[in-house]
Amino acid sequence: MRHLTVEPLIASLLMMHLHGAAAVTHSMKYFFTASSGVTNFPEFVIVGLVDDVKMVHYDSNTRREEPKQDWMIRATADDPQYWQRNTELSMSNQQVYKANMEIAKQRFNQTGGVHIFQRMVGCEWDDDDETNEVEGYSQYGYDGEDFISFDLKTETYIAPKQQAVITKHKWDNNRAKIAQDKNYLTHICPDWGKKYVKYGRSSLMRTELPSVSLLQKTSSSPVSCHATGFYPDRATLFWRKDGEELHEDVDLGEILPNHDGSFQMSADLELSSVAAADWRRYDCVFQLSGVKEDIVTRLDEKEIRTNEEKPAYITFIIIIIIAAVALLALIIAVGGVMFHRNGKAPFRI
Structure with missing residues (x-):
């Protein structure tokens, strides 16, 4: 029901x-x-x-x-x-x-x-x-x-x-x-x-591909693969290791609407027990229904965006996102x- x-x-x-x-x-x-x-x-x-x-x-x-x-x-x-x-x-x-x-x-x-x-x-x-x-x-x-x-x-x-x-x-x-x-x-x-x-x-x-970013609150937090701006909502986001889809240590978020009619979603990967040398074995994959090519983002510490040094800013962003989602x-x-x-x-x- x-x-x-x-x-x-x-x-x-x-x-x-x-x-x-x-x-x-x-x-x-x-x-x-x-x-x-x-x-x-x-x-x-x-x-x-x-x-x-x-x-x-x-x-x-x-x-x-x-x-x-x-x-x-x-x-x-x-x-x-x-x-x-x-x-x-x-x-x-x-x-x-x-x-x-x-x-x-x-x-x-x-x-x-x-x-x-x-x-x-x-x-x-x-x-x-x-x-x-x-x-x-x-x-x-x-x-x-x-x-x-x-x-x-x-x-x-x-x-x-x-x-x-x-x-x-x-x-x-x-x-x-x-x-x-x-x-x-x-x-x-x-x-x-x-x-x-x-x-x-x-x-x-219509079909719109997203921008995909790697985000991390602090150096000890999970790495979030965040895709935003895609349409339609028939999409999948997941993490892979050595080409195999991961299910453990992955927290998949829901598909959420953006204010412009597009959508966003994220998938968090817990890396606390992974050696830094093994990070290159991981990548994030975004798939959109009707689109043949996947968007693959390799886990690279240099590509991770973090606001660890700007806690006030990240808090402000989180508040805005929560308020926008709650209003919608x-x-x-x-x-x-x-x-x-x-x-x-x-x-x-």
Whole structure:
């Protein structure tokens, strides 16, 4: 079961060693969040993504759904009422999920405090799959834990929380809702997702190689191989010794987004028990899906960048990176969802 928290979302990013022969998987997903007790933040936010690139945004402060990519404007140019209609849908979602928040608080016997009610809905498909098979998912979460989800195969709802059982019974007996959810996940979502990919292909399907650096905080710290600025996120980074991939003494980090839409990742190698003369036997390898040539960086003490003599500077950089990643994670987490070409408002729990 997919979780609505940010970490599992990042962890689910596709990683592979395959190069040009790898199949291309696309996705469209919407995140929405109703919040209670969160100061200086909208009570309701919608974020839509195609291939994990933010394409639309709505929040209860602006009360407007807006495109976040130029190609989204082109993709909807044939429908002059598109943004107005979806703004109205988003405003309808806002009211329903505000009510759902209050219902959830009652079910959990809560009054004040900070609470989050979320939904993630979307689909994935393979460009090369002649069967047109689509994986769809629709999940609700409350305060960071799964609340209820739709099982597309059985066409039933799964309630991992006792407080959601009443919702499960209610929705399992609502054939109209089941048909609506199934139709969205298997037809509406992939149809619109493919249209957006078509218009955004030049951006979404681009290939950008990273800059790769060797970093070390102090002379006794692990050496970090850091790759940044690559796109797409289907990439692999690993250390080798004498041409063989290492698994021990290696700490592989997650793929993280940069502010410009590219990605970064790092792999740390512990060298405390390695003699200096043996360093030349190690190298770091970066592989990007669709690119035949690897980027190989040999472990060389002269090439390692360190801020050991400037602790204040490295601390400042770390703070900036942590703050940037935390902000982006918050933006992704507090998302929303709407249905294109689907006039029915969302259901109360």
